[in-house]
Amino acid sequence: MTEKVIESNNVTVYGTVISKPEFSHEMYGEGFYTVYIEVSRLSDISDNLPITISERLIQGLNIDVGATLLVEGQLRSYNKYHEGNNKLILTIFARNLRPIDQEVKNPNQIYLDGYICKKPIYRTTPFGREITDMLLAVNRPYNKSDYIPCIAWGRNARYSENLKVGDRIRIWGRIQSRNYQKKVSEDEVITRTAYEVSISKMEVSGEEMGEEREEL
Numbered sequence: 001m002t003e004k005v006i007e008s009n010n011v012t013v014y015g016t017v018i019s020k021p022e023f024s025h026e027m028y029g030e031g032f033y034t035v036y037i038e039v040s041r042l043s044d045i046s047d048n049l050p051i052t053i054s055e056r057l058i059q060g061l062n063i064d065v066g067a068t069l070l071v072e073g074q075l076r077s078y079n080k081y082h083e084g085n086n087k088l089i090l091t092i093f094a095r096n097l098r099p100i101d102q103e104v105k106n107p108n109q110i111y112l113d114g115y116i117c118k119k120p121i122y123r124t125t126p127f128g129r130e131i132t133d134m135l136l137a138v139n140r141p142y143n144k145s146d147y148i149p150c151i152a153w154g155r156n157a158r159y160s161e162n163l164k165v166g167d168r169i170r171i172w173g174r175i176q177s178r179n180y181q182k183k184v185s186e187d188e189v190i191t192r193t194a195y196e197v198s199i200s201k202m203e204v205s206g207e208e209m210g211e212e213r214e215e216l
Contacts, residue, residue: 007113008112008113008114008138008139009074009075009111009112009113009114009138009140009146010072010074010109010110010111010112011071011072011073011074011075011092011109011110011175012070012071012072012106012108012109012110013037013039013049013051013070013071013092013107013108013109013175014039014068014069014070014071014100014104014107014108015037015038015039015040015046015049015068015069015071015107016037016038016066016067016068016069017035017036017037017063017064017065017066017067017068017069018036018037018038018048018065019034019035019036019065020035020064020065021033021034021035021053021058021063022034022035024052030054030055030056031054031055032052032053032054032055033052033053033054033055033058034050034051034052034053034091035050035051035053035063036048036049036050036051037049037051037069037071039107039108039175040107041108047108047174047175047176047177048177048193049092049175049177049195050090050091050092050195051069051071051073051091051092051094052076052091052092052093052094053094053097054094057094057096057097061097061098061099062099067099068099068100068101069097069098069099069100070097070098070099070100070104071092071094071096071097072094072095072096072097073092073093073094073095073096074092074093074095074140074146075090075091075092075093075110075112075146075148075175075197076090076091076092076093076140076146077089077090077091077146077147077148078091088147088149090148090149090195092175108174108175109172109174110171110172110173110174110175110197111170111171111172112136112138112148112150112170112171112197113138113168113169113170114136114137114138114139114145114148114168114169115136115137115138115166115167115168115169116134116135116136116137116163116164116165116166116167116169117135117136117137117147117165118134118135118165119164119165120132120133120134120160120161120162120163121133121134122157122158122160122161129153129154130153130154130157130158131151131152131153131157132151132152132156132157132158132160132161133149133150133151134149134150134151134152134160134163134169135147135148135149135150136148136149136150136169136171136197148196148197149194149195149196149197150171150173150196150197150198150199151196151197151198151199152199152202153198153199156199156202159204160202163204167204167205168204168205169202169203169204170202170203170204171197171199171201171202171203172199172200172201172202173197173198173199173200173201174197174198174200175195175196175197175198176195176196176197176198177193177194177195178193178194178195178196179191179192179193179194180192180193180194
């Protein structure tokens with residue numbers, strides 16, 4: 001069962017540590033820490049991604065700011081009660097972690113096999129790009145699921161618009177971070193960060209779709 005779950009949610013990212021390990025939580029007597037790494041895109045833009053690491057993996061490793069790491073794991077979600085509302089939090093749960101000096105050809109990869117759990121929303125950007133927002137439920141052990149926001153582009157966006165809740169979909173892409181502003185009062189606006197999967201390739205019910213990429 002565990003192997004099947006791992007096969008349905010696979011992440012590999014390579015980047016530079018930009019924050020010191022900060023204690024996150026403890027589970028079954030084991031401590032977990034959060035570290036942020038900066039992952040480069042093809043352009044000058046980078047994605048700053050949260051990594052959850054067990055104390056077992058941290059031991060003996062250099063994860064100081066400036067260190068470069070290759071992380072293999074899964075993209076996990078959980079709900080956090082914040083300001084009177086439940087907020088969906090995403091993090092990369094590390095299963096393997098190692099320092100690496102050489103550049104990685106594709107430093108940000110994710111594969112998910114899950115189910116549409118919310119009606120897809122089609123829209124266009126101010127620059128005319130076609131986008132469909134989807135929420136994917138990916139199963140894991142003990143009757144739990146991770147809920148992953150995903151974005152399809154171009155013809156994949158047009159196709160995804162017609163998907164129904166319960167449809168099974170496989171996607172390949174990358175994890176991206178996106179800053180946005182939220183107005184909390186008449187005089188205060190705060191900047192927050194959202195995480196989502198940008199889809200480059202997808203399969204629906206055995207039908208393979210072509211690759212579509214946004215501006216990187």
